[in-house]
Every structure is written in structure tokens, then in C-alpha cells.
Amino acid sequence: xxxxxxxxxxxxxxxxxxxxxxxxxxxxxxxxxxxxxxxxxxxxxxxxxxxxxxxxxxxxxxxxxxxxxxxxxxxxxxxxxxxxxxxxxxxxxxxxxxxxxxxxxxxxxxxxxxxxxxxxxxxxxxxxxxxxxxxxxxxxxxxxxxxxxxxxxxxxxxxxxxxxxxxxxxxxxxxxxxxxxxxxxxxxxxxxxxxxxxxxxxxxxxxxxxxxxxxxxxxxxxxxxxxxxxxxxxxxxxxx
Amino acid sequence: xxxxxxxxxxxxxxxxxxxxxxxxxxxxxxxxxxxxxxxxxxxxxxxxxxxxxxxxxxxxxxxxxxxxxxxxxxxxxxxxxxxxxxxxxxxxxxxxxxxxxxxxxxxxxxxxxxxxxxxxxxxxxxxxxxxxxxxxxxxxxxxxxxxxxxxxxxxxxxxxxxxxxxxxxxxxxxxxxxxxxxxxxxxxxxxxxxxxxxxxxxxxxxxxxxxxxxxxxxxxxxxxxxxxxxxxxxxxxxxxxxxxxxxxxxxxxxxxxxxxxxxxxxxxxxxxxxxxxxxxxxxxxxxxxxxxxxxxxxxxxxxxxxxxxxxxxxxxxxxxxxxxxxxxxxxxxxxxxxxxxxxxxxxxxxxxxxxxxxxxxxxxxxxxxxxxxxxxxxxxxxxxxxxxxxxxxxxxxxxxxxxxxxxxxxxxxxxxxxxxxxxxxxxxxxxx
Numbered sequence: 001x002x003x004x005x006x007x008x009x010x011x012x013x014x015x016x017x018x019x020x021x022x023x024x025x026x027x028x029x030x031x032x033x034x035x036x037x038x039x040x041x042x043x044x045x046x047x048x049x050x051x052x053x054x055x056x057x058x059x060x061x062x063x064x065x066x067x068x069x070x071x072x073x074x075x076x077x078x079x080x081x082x083x084x085x086x087x088x089x090x091x092x093x094x095x096x097x098x099x100x101x102x103x104x105x106x107x108x109x110x111x112x113x114x115x116x117x118x119x120x121x122x123x124x125x126x127x128x129x130x131x132x133x134x135x136x137x138x139x140x141x142x143x144x145x146x147x148x149x150x151x152x153x154x155x156x157x158x159x160x161x162x163x164x165x166x167x168x169x170x171x172x173x174x175x176x177x178x179x180x181x182x183x184x185x186x187x188x189x190x191x192x193x194x195x196x197x198x199x200x201x202x203x204x205x206x207x208x209x210x211x212x213x214x215x216x217x218x219x220x221x222x223x224x225x226x227x228x229x230x231x232x233x234x235x236x237x238x239x240x
Numbered sequence: 241x242x243x244x245x246x247x248x249x250x251x252x253x254x255x256x257x258x259x260x261x262x263x264x265x266x267x268x269x270x271x272x273x274x275x276x277x278x279x280x281x282x283x284x285x286x287x288x289x290x291x292x293x294x295x296x297x298x299x300x301x302x303x304x305x306x307x308x309x310x311x312x313x314x315x316x317x318x319x320x321x322x323x324x325x326x327x328x329x330x331x332x333x334x335x336x337x338x339x340x341x342x343x344x345x346x347x348x349x350x351x352x353x354x355x356x357x358x359x360x361x362x363x364x365x366x367x368x369x370x371x372x373x374x375x376x377x378x379x380x381x382x383x384x385x386x387x388x389x390x391x392x393x394x395x396x397x398x399x400x401x402x403x404x405x406x407x408x409x410x411x412x413x414x415x416x417x418x419x420x421x422x423x424x425x426x427x428x429x430x431x432x433x434x435x436x437x438x439x440x441x442x443x444x445x446x447x448x449x450x451x452x453x454x455x456x457x458x459x460x461x462x463x464x465x466x467x468x469x470x471x472x473x474x475x476x477x478x479x480x481x482x483x484x485x486x487x488x489x490x491x492x493x494x495x496x497x498x499x500x501x502x503x504x505x506x507x508x509x510x511x512x513x514x515x516x517x518x519x520x521x522x523x524x525x526x527x528x529x530x531x532x533x534x535x536x537x538x539x540x541x542x543x544x545x546x547x548x549x550x551x552x553x554x555x556x557x558x559x560x561x562x563x564x565x566x567x568x569x570x571x572x573x574x575x576x577x578x579x580x581x582x583x584x585x586x587x588x589x590x591x592x593x594x595x596x597x598x599x600x601x602x603x604x605x606x607x608x609x610x611x612x613x614x615x616x617x618x619x620x621x622x623x624x625x626x627x628x629x630x631x632x633x634x635x636x637x638x639x640x641x642x643x644x645x646x647x648x649x650x651x652x653x654x655x656x657x658x659x660x661x662x663x664x665x666x667x668x669x670x671x672x
Contacts, residue, residue, distance in 0.1 A: 023426075212433065
């Protein structure tokens with residue numbers, strides 16, 4: 001394994017060379033590929049990386065341009081000059097949103113969206129808690145893919161929800177969630193509303209990242225949330 | 241050899257060839273289910289299994305008569321419906337042609353995969369095998385068909401079977417639209433890789449095997465031409481694979497299994513029209529040219545955001561046209577410009593009749609019984625949403641959904657794979 005600093009450098013090269021040159025789903029796939037396969041190699045070969053990327057997700061639209069951009073970034077010594085690390089500490093998480101003030105909090109705890117991981121002390125004691133944990137996990141995963149994606153997700157999902165049939169509490173709580181004013185959902189939100197909201201999140205993500213990345217991302221979050229205490233009683237899969 | 245022995249040999253050969261063509265359904269099922277995601281694998285196989293069945297009944301009752309009945313107008317037959325009494329050999333022909341009709345219908349299955357409702361698809365398949373395919377088939381293959389009278393040559397069905405199937409698929413895609421998220425906002429196609437590439441490879445082998453029955457069986461007699469037809473069929477498919485590999489190299493693309501299998505099918509489709517009329521050398525050329533035509537077809541579809549899940553239209557449509565046209569170029573008697581024009585006319589007639597007819601058909605089906613699954617069903621996968629089961633029950637942990645209503649009853653393990661009734665997928669609990 002290389003040092004964390006070198007790992008971050010490689011990730012930055014890949015991310016900032018790929019940004020605006022590849023579709024968003026390929027950008028995230030490239031970063032994952034770099035983390036998975038190229039952080040164990042002593043030397044980072046751009047040519048080899050592009051070959052593996054082509055094998056893994058298909059040929060990039062402009063391989064020559066991407067190759068040149070990566071090589072340009074490789075010679076930059078100052079990490080910050082390359083650009084922020086898409087997953088590293090130089091990309092700060094969004095500020096902690098304030099807890100809900102309008103809807104009455106339900107007797108449950110969920111992890112706030114920008115918390116570092118789905119910690120095992122979170123207890124899922126209701127369906128809204130499972131729902132909140134899913135949304136939080138999804139935002140967290142999106143944060144790792146791109147710092148702007150969580151905000152885009154809130155906005156995009158809220159827009160989609162305006163076109164579907166939600167109950168009044170469902171609208172209120174989802175709008176508050178979209179405005180980052182709500183992390184804890186109340187029991188007033190119905191199962192149908194939660195089901196619809198997650199589905200609209202899924203469709204929005206499909207359109208943004210593509211169906212394969214969306215399935216992977218939802219699958220990872222569902223597995224994480226399913227492992228939380230109490231999730232046996234309120235399995236998050238049942239909200240999908 | 242006495243005429244009786246010859247008839248017996250013909251019967252044996254035609255029925256054997258029909259069985260090989262029947263086995264192509266398994267090939268289609270494997271190729272298509274392997275290319276789609278795991279959550280839709282069963283749905284694709286179910287479509288292949290069932291379209292053949294509804295198609296068989298429709299073709300026996302109506303299709304065969306429309307296609308091969310007495311056609312005084314040259315546009316459709318008017319006898320031989322629901323054949324119960326006929327010369328013994330006619331039953332063999334009916335059986336053989338029934339398999340062809342099912343092949344035309346099943347080409348549609350893969351193209352529309354992962355989004356069409358099962359029942360709507362079956363209604364479409366029934367109408368294709370009962371009406372659309374036989375009417376066009378009568379133009380080209382009925383002794384009095386107007387295209388046949390003009391001299392149109394399509395020995396085993398590059399246009400009659402494959403292009404007709406592709407036109408129906410195109411119409412279905414126009415009515416359905418792409419899968420959710422298939423195209424990025426800037427129009428870039430996103431790859432949706434299949435879940436089982438060995439299935440695709442095995443399906444490709446089975447299709448190739450079946451193609452020998454498809455082409456060589458079209459002699460409908462056990463004669464000496466069978467050997468050349470089988471040879472031409474084989475080397476055209478082989479040449480198309482070589483051409484596909486070369487093109488991948490020239491274009492800097494990875495040599496993917498799905499591309500290779502589709503490349504071989506492109507060559508096989510292309511040689512289908514002229515397999516009895518060209519030399520083996522020409523068959524190789526036809527196969528070599530089929531691959532770039534398939535690539536052009538793929539680019540064309542992506543340019544118009546036509547989401548053909550398995551690449552059926554480039555393979556069966558574009559290469560069907562090429563193979564039909566190639567008969568005029570490569571036939572053993574020499575290049576014939578008039579023949580080339582007739583061949584183009586035949587393909588144009590197929591498109592002009594089949595595409596709008598199939599499009600109207602799918603629109604009517606859509607307004608009657610909903611053509612496309614809901615986005616929630618697309619999310620969950622059609623295996624579960626349409627059939628209430630999943631393809632790989634041992635791996636249900638990988639499912640995104642719980643497979644039950646969200647009632648709060650909290651089942652911890654997804655529902656059993658086999659059910660007798662369609663599950664309730666949503667159960668809204670009292671709206672506020």
C-alpha cells in the first residue's frame with residue numbers, strides 16, 4: 001500500500017482529470033477503480049489505469065484528452081493545486097443540519113446525513129427511523145462520489161416529489177429534509193410516503209448516475225442500514 | 241430413389257430442421273437473459289418461452305393461411321386456416337414455418353427487455369405471429385406474393401424473419417422509450433452490463449447450431465444443396481466474428497463477449513437471404529461486411545437514444561437489410577443491378593408495412609392494458625414485479641427490495657421465490 005498522501009494524490013489526479021471529461025457515473029467508477037486497484041501499486045501508470053478503466057466500464061469518450069490531462073496533473077507537486085480530494089479530508093463534510101423544529105420528533109434516533117459512518121449505536125426503532133437512516137446513508141455515499149451531489153440530491157428529489165401524490169405530512173417533512181432542516185422523521189409520515197420518496201430518490205439517482213451505479217449505491221446503503229440494531233424489526237428493504 | 245422415399249427423406253429433414261429452429265428459442269433465451277440484469281432474467285426467459293406458445297397457436301389458426309394459403313391478390317392468403325386436414329408433408333411445412341414465425345416474434349423480446357409488461361408483450365407477440373409476420377411473409381414467400389412475382393429473393397428470411405422482427409422491435413422501442421437512466425442528460429449512453437456472460441456465450445452457440453436448421457432446412461427437401469448452405473452459413477458467421485475482432489482493434493474498443501456473439505449473429509443473419517445462391521467466398525465477404533454494418537447500426541440507435549437492450553436491431557434489422565441486398569451483388573450468376581433494386585424494394589416494403597403497423601399495435605395495446613411497467617416495477621425488477629419470483633433465490637440478500645408490503649409486519653427474510661399469486665407490492669397505510 002502507498003502512503004495516505006500518495007493515495008490521495010492519485011485519487012485527485014483521477015478525479016480532476018476525469019471531471020468534465022467523463023460522464024458522472026464514469027467519474028465515480030474511475031475514482032473507485034483507483035482506490036480499489038491502484039493504491040496497492042508502487043508506481044501509478046496512467047496508461048495502465050486507462051486500460052483497466054476501459055475494461056471495467058467501457059472506453060472513455062475522449063481517451064487521448066483524458067490521458068493528457070492525467071499526465072499533466074501527475075507532474076503537479078502541490079496536492080491542493082491538483083484540486084480537493086473527492087473522498088479525503090480536504091473535502092469537508094457539509095455542516096451539521098439543525099434538528100427538526102417543525103414536526104414533533106418521534107421516539108427514535110437516526111444518524112445525521114454528514115456523520116462519518118453508520119455507527120452501530122444507532123438504533124432503528126421505527127419505520128421512519130429506518131427511512132431516515134436510508135436517506136442519511138444515501139447522502140453519505142453521494143458525498144463520497146462528489147461534494148455537490150448531496151445538495152443536488154435534496155433539490156432533485158424534492159422537485160420530483162412535487163409531481164407525485166404524498167400526504168400533507170409527507171410533503172412537509174420531505175420539504176424540510178430537502179431544506180436540510182430535518183433529519184429525524186416523525187411517525188406522521190406514512191409508509192406510502194416513505195416508499196414513494198425512496199423510489200423518487202432512486203429514479204433521480206438513476207438519471208444522474210445511471211442504473212448500475214444506483215443499484216450499487218442503494219444496495220450498499222441498504223446493507224449498512226440492515227446491520228444496524230433494530231433493523232431486523234424494521235428491515236429497510238421493505239421500504240423499497 | 242422412389243418418390244415415396246424422397247418424400248420421407250424430405251419430411252425427416254424438414255422436421256429435424258424445425259427442431260433445430262425450435263432450439264434457437266433456447267439460444268435467444270440464454271443470450272437475452274444473460275445480457276440483462278439479474279433482476280430481469282426470469283422475465284426475459286418467460287417471454288421467450290411463452291411467445292413461442294402463443295405464436296404457435298396464432299400461426300396455426302390464422303398465420304399459416306395468410307402466409308401460404310391461396311393468394312389471388314398477391315397480398316395475403318385466404319385458405320389453409322386452422323389446418324386439420326392436409327397432405328402429410330404439409331404438416332411438416334407448417335411445423336417448420338411455425339418455428340420461423342416464433343423466431344420473428346422472439347427477436348422483439350430482447351430489444352424491449354427490462355421494461356415491457358409481460359402480458360402486453362404476449363399480446364404483441366400473438367399479433368406479430370398471427371398477422372404482421374404472415375402478411376409480409378406472403379408477399380415474399382407465397383407463390384403468388386407480389387414481391388416473389390417481382391423476383392425478390394430471400395432464401396431463409398434475412399428480411400422476412402429477421403428484419404420483420406427488428407422492425408417490430410423498433411416500433412416497440414418507439415412506443416416504450418429507454419430504460420430509466422440509460423442515457424445521461426447529454427445523451428451519452430450508459431452501459432448496463434448483463435449479469436451472466438456465460439449464458440450469452442452458450443446462447444450464441446445454440447443459436448449458431450440452430451441456424452444450420454434455419455438456413456439448410458429452408459430447402460424444405462433433402463437434397464444436395466444442404467451441404468453448401470450449411471457451409472455458407474458457418475463461414476459467414478465465422479467471418480463476421482473475425483471482422484468484429486478486427487474492428488474492435490481498429491476502433492480501440494475492448495473485445496467484449498457480447499460484441500463477439502452479436503457479431504457472429506450479424507454474419508448469420510446476413511447470409512440467411514443468400515445462403516443457397518452465393519459461393520463460400522462470397523459468404524465470407526457477406527459476413528465480413530456484416531460486422532461494420534452492425535457497428536453502424538449500434539451508433540445509429542445511440543444517436544437517437546433508442547435503447548435496444550440486446551442489440552437486436554443492428555443485428556437483425558441492419559444486417560437483415562444488408563444480407564438481402566447482398567444477394568443481388570454476390571449471387572452466383574453474377575451481380576445483377578435489377579436484382580439489387582428488387583432486394584432493396586423488398587426491404588423497404590418490409591419496413592414500410594411492419595414498422596407503422598407494429599407501432600400502432602403497441603400503441604393500442606398500451607392504451608388497453610399498459611405497455612410499460614411502472615418505474616417502481618422497473619426498480620424492483622420484472623422478475624419479481626411481473627412474476628412474483630426471482631431468478632437466483634439463494635442470493636436474495638442482494639435484492640434492493642424486501643419483496644413484501646411495507647406494512648410494518650417486519651418480515652426479516654424476503655419472501656419465498658415461488659408463489660402462486662402476484663404479491664402485493666405496496667400497501668399504503670392510511671394516508672394522512
